Each structure stands twice: as structure tokens, then as C-alpha cells.
Amino acid sequence: MFDIDNYFKDFMSKEEIFHERDVLRPEFVPSLLPHRNHQIQKIAEIVACSLKNSMPSNIFIFGKTGTGKTAVISYVSNHLNRQCRNANIPESKWIFLNCQEVNTGYRVLAKICDEIDPDNPVPIAGWPIDVVFDTLIEKINTNLKGNCFIILDEIDVLVKKARKSQDVLYNLVRINSHLKSTKVNIIGISNVLNFKSALDPRVLSSLGEEEIVFPAYNALEIKDILEQRAARAFYPDVLDPSVIPLCAALAAKEHGDARKALDLLRKAGEFAERRNAKQVTIDHVYFAQDNMEKDKMKEYCEALPLQSKMILLSIYQLEKHLNQETIITGDIYNTYCEMVELIPGLNKLTQRRVSELIRELDLSGMVNARVKSTGRYGRTKFIKSNVPLRDLQDYLQNESRIAELMNIPPSCIRNKITRFSGKKFRKLM
DNA sequence: GATCCACAGGAAATTAAGGGTC
DNA sequence: GACCCTTAATTTCCTGTGGATC
Numbered sequence: 001m002f003d004i005d006n007y008f009k010d011f012m013s014k015e016e017i018f019h020e021r022d023v024l025r026p027e028f029v030p031s032l033l034p035h036r037n038h039q040i041q042k043i044a045e046i047v048a049c050s051l052k053n054s055m056p057s058n059i060f061i062f063g064k065t066g067t068g069k070t071a072v073i074s075y076v077s078n079h080l081n082r083q084c085r086n087a088n089i090p091e092s093k094w095i096f097l098n099c100q101e102v103n104t105g106y107r108v109l110a111k112i113c114d115e116i117d118p119d120n121p122v123p124i125a126g127w128p129i130d131v132v133f134d135t136l137i138e139k140i141n142t143n144l145k146g147n148c149f150i151i152l153d154e155i156d157v158l159v160k161k162a163r164k165s166q167d168v169l170y171n172l173v174r175i176n177s178h179l180k181s182t183k184v185n186i187i188g189i190s191n192v193l194n195f196k197s198a199l200d201p202r203v204l205s206s207l208g209e210e211e212i213v214f215p216a217y218n219a220l221e222i223k224d225i226l227e228q229r230a231a232r233a234f235y236p237d238v239l240d241p242s243v244i245p246l247c248a249a250l251a252a253k254e255h256g257d258a259r260k261a262l263d264l265l266r267k268a269g270e271f272a273e274r275r276n277a278k279q280v281t282i283d284h285v286y287f288a289q290d291n292m293e294k295d296k297m298k299e300y301c302e303a304l305p306l307q308s309k310m311i312l313l314s315i316y317q318l319e320k321h322l323n324q325e326t327i328i329t330g331d332i333y334n335t336y337c338e339m340v341e342l343i344p345g346l347n348k349l350t351q352r353r354v355s356e357l358i359r360e361l362d363l364s365g366m367v368n369a370r371v372k373s374t375g376r377y378g379r380t381k382f383i384k385s386n387v388p389l390r391d392l393q394d395y396l397q398n399e400s401r402i403a404e405l406m407n408i409p410p411s412c413i414r415n416k417i418t419r420f421s422g423k424k425f426r427k428l429m
Numbered sequence: 430g431a432t433c434c435a436c437a438g439g440a441a442a443t444t445a446a447g448g449g450t451c
Numbered sequence: 452g453a454c455c456c457t458t459a460a461t462t463t464c465c466t467g468t469g470g471a472t473c
Binding site: 104105106107124125126127128129131347349350352353356371372373374375376377378379 | 455456457458459460461462463464467468469470471472473
Binding site: 123124125126127128131328329330351352355356359371373374375376377378379380381 | 432433434435436437438446447448449450
């Protein structure tokens with residue numbers, strides 16, 4: 001049996017790897033941001049006029065994940081507010097919203113209201129949207145003195161999700177005409193470079209006053225970032241000299257994502273720590289990388305709704321029994337229909353919805369789905385699991401209702417009905 | 430060149446749930 | 452309790468696709 005008290009006791013007494021582990025976490029904002037001088041300067045030049053009670057331009061920021069967008073804004077906001085305190089003028093309010101989480105117009109307005117006045121929260125639903133907007137104006141006029149910066153991270157998600165949210169954005173960028181003394185500025189962040197084309201021209205003209213692009217880091221730049229953080233995060237001589245260049249090279253291969261590099265370095269350190277190693281080596285990095293991928297897939301799979309798991313089960317069944325043969329949407333839907341009927345109380349979804357769920361699995365990286373035309377035999381998706389069958393089996397077996405079905409081959413597989421004479425691919429039913 | 434297949438995927442409608450006001 | 456609002460999930464309807472076949 002695992003002796004938890006002894007484990008904690010040993011943990012306290014063993015030689016330490018980390019000096020300040022949290023320095024490697026994405027939310028940590030260092031006192032210097034290497035290779036982002038130009039972006040810091042540009043944003044600082046735009047927002048500086050708020051110190052003289054003028055309204056800065058709205059800003060659009062583009063850049064892929066892990067290119068330092070959020071860190072730079074946090075950095076500028078800290079310095080601007082420090083200047084406000086020194087000059088004895090009201091500090092600006094900085095409200096960060098991630099549109100992946102706050103993804104409807106109503107919720108954006110409600111969340112801003114709650115950030116300004118947390119004692120009187122807006123209900124999560126129920127109010128007409130214009131009432132929420134009026135409430136926001138009232139809260140800003142009553143509670144805020146300095147400028148207010150609203151940062152909409154992943155703004156493309158908000159715009160893509162609902163047309164109505166563009167009306168909210170339009171009202172938000174024009175809110176200043178309703179305000180007494182405070183001025184509101186919007187900073188939209190997106191990692192989709194062509195996202196502007198999806199924007200309503202009315203919103204675009206107000207929101208896109210200034211644009212800043214954050215290019216991806218190259219391996220040398222990531223190496224600098226890692227060295228700066230590692231100097232604080234680890235004790236001296238704990239890192240093998242090859243560790244940082246390796247983490248930098250691996251992350252640079254993935255579109256220059258510094259966040260991933262930091263994560264990899266931290267995980268490698270944690271593996272070394274758990275193995276009581278005195279030094280973090282490249283083996284720990286490779287091990288960390290392998291485990292990060294597996295953990296990500298496992299977590300994602302376990303969090304999926306039952307219907308998506310049923311689709312994964314269908315893919316598992318088809319791959320298990322068909323060996324390397326091509327699987328198409330129709331095969332999956334037929335297998336899915338048969339499997340669903342074995343679970344009491346579970347509704348059968350339409351093919352349209354199943355196709356959408358397959359697309360989501362494809363986007364997540366769980367499966368690989370490519371649209372191909374087979375001429376006279378139609379146009380469909382060719383689907384392959386990206387996870388080894390054994391891993392997929394492990395993930396699915398945690399769901400008891402699915403575990404029971406894993407050893408029952410559906411009749412469409414047992415009967416092996418061929419429609420297209422095996423010319424291009426086999427259709428099962 | 431026309432036809433055909435098996436969907437893909439966009440858009441609008443529907444349904445259910447959660448919450449509010451009057 | 453009736454009615455209104457928003458949201459998320461899903462269905463329904465529809466047009467588009469592209470390469471093999473006729």
C-alpha cells in the first residue's frame with residue numbers, strides 16, 4: 001500500500017531540482033520579455049495617451065499560440081498602472097476575457113459587468129441583452145475612474161460562433177458615446193490571421209484601428225526565453241547543457257510555441273524530481289514529451305460526451321476488425337447506429353450531427369479525417385484513428401457503458417457486405 | 430460533356446433547459 | 452404561473468463537390 005506520509009516526508013528531505021517552479025508556468029510574467037521589444041514599444045505608444053486622459057486606439061493583435069501576446073499585454077498593463085500610481089492619477093482597469101470560455105455576446109457583457117462590480121453579478125441567462133448592455137454602462141459610470149481596457153483573447157471564436165455576438169462587439173466598440181468620464185478600449189487577440197474577413201465591416205472599422213503581428217519565435221529565441229526562466233526556476237547545475245537547446249528545438253518545430261517549450265522544460269524537471277535524479281537530462285525531456293501527448297489525448301477522451309465516445313467506439317470496432325481497410329463516414333454511422341441501440345435511453349443522432357462530431361474529433365487530433373472524392377462512388381471522409389488501438393481501448397474502457405460493448409462486433413462487420421465489389425473501398429452495409 | 434454517388438457542410442429551425450420579470 | 456430571454460444541442464433542409472463512369 002502506498003505510504004503517503006512517508007512519501008511526503010521523503011519529498012521534503014530529498015535534493016531539490018526546482019528553485020521557483022512557477023516561473024515556468026504560462027501565467028508568470030517576467031520582468032523582461034526577450035524578443036518582444038518591438039511589440040511592447042508599439043502597444044506602449046498606443047496606450048500611453050491614456051495617461052493624459054485621452055482615448056487610445058483600439059488594437060488588433062495577431063499571432064499563433066505561445067508567441068507572447070498575453071504576456072506582453074500583462075507586461076504593458078503592469079507598467080502603465082505603475083506609472084499611474086507614480087503620477088497619482090486613477091489606474092486603468094484591465095479586463096481579460098478568453099472568448100473560448102466566454103463565448104457568447106451575452107456572456108461577454110455579463111462577465112465585464114461582474115469584473116467591474118463583483119458584488120452585484122449579472123445572472124448567467126435570463127436578461128434581454130440590451131438590459132445587460134445598459135447595466136454595463138451604468139456600472140462603468142458608477143465604478144470606474146480611469147480608462148478601461150477590455151482584452152478579448154481568441155476573439156475569432158466569439159465572432160465565428162454567433163452572428164449576434166458581432167452586434168455586441170459593435171455596441172462595445174461604440175460604448176464610449178454613452179460614458180461620462182471613463183473611456184473603454186478594446187484589444188482583440190486572434191491566432192487566425194485571416195480572421196478579419198469574417199468581421200462585420202462596422203466592427204472592423206472601429207476595432208482594427210491599430211494592428212500588431214506577433215511572429216512565431218525561432219529556436220534561438222525560444223532558447224533565450226528558456227535560459228532566462230531556467231535561471232530562476234532551477235537550482236544551479238541541475239540542467240544538463242543539452243536540455244534547453246532540445247526543448248527549444250522541439251517547440252520551434254511546433255510553430256515556435258514558447259508556452260509549449262516552458263511546459264516541456266517544467267515537465268522534464270518534474271520527471272527528474274520524481275525519479276530522484278540529481279540532474280535533468282534529455283531522456284527526461286523525451287519522456288516528458290511522450291507523456292504530454294498521451295496525457296492530452298487521455299484527458300480529452302475522458303472528457304468527451306457519451307455520443308462522441310460512441311463514435312470513437314465505432315472507429316475502434318472498425319479498425320480492430322477491418323485491419324488497415326479504409327473507413328468512411330457511412331461505415332462509422334452504420335456501426336454507431338447499431339451500437340447506440342444497445343445502450344438503453346441513448347438517443348440516436350442524425351448523420352449530419354455524427355459528421356459534425358467526427359469533424360470535432362479530427363480537429364482535436366484524436367482522428368484523422370480527410371475528404372476525398374471517389375468519383376462515381378461519391379465524396380466522403382476517409383477516417384483513421386491517430387491513437388494506437390491499445391490506447392484507444394484503454395481510454396474507452398473507463399466508460400462502463402462502452403466497456404460492455406467493446407467485445408461485441410456489430411453485425412455490419414460480421415456480415416461484411418460489399419457494395420462496390422472491392423474496387424475502391426469496401427462499404428459495409 | 431452529362432450524370433451520378435455519398436456525403437460535406439452552411440444556414441435556419443426546433444427543442445430543451447436555465448434563468449429572469451411581472 | 453405565464454411569458455420572455457439566452458444558450459446549447461440537435462435536426463432539417465438545402466446546395467455544393469469532384470472524380471469515375473456513361
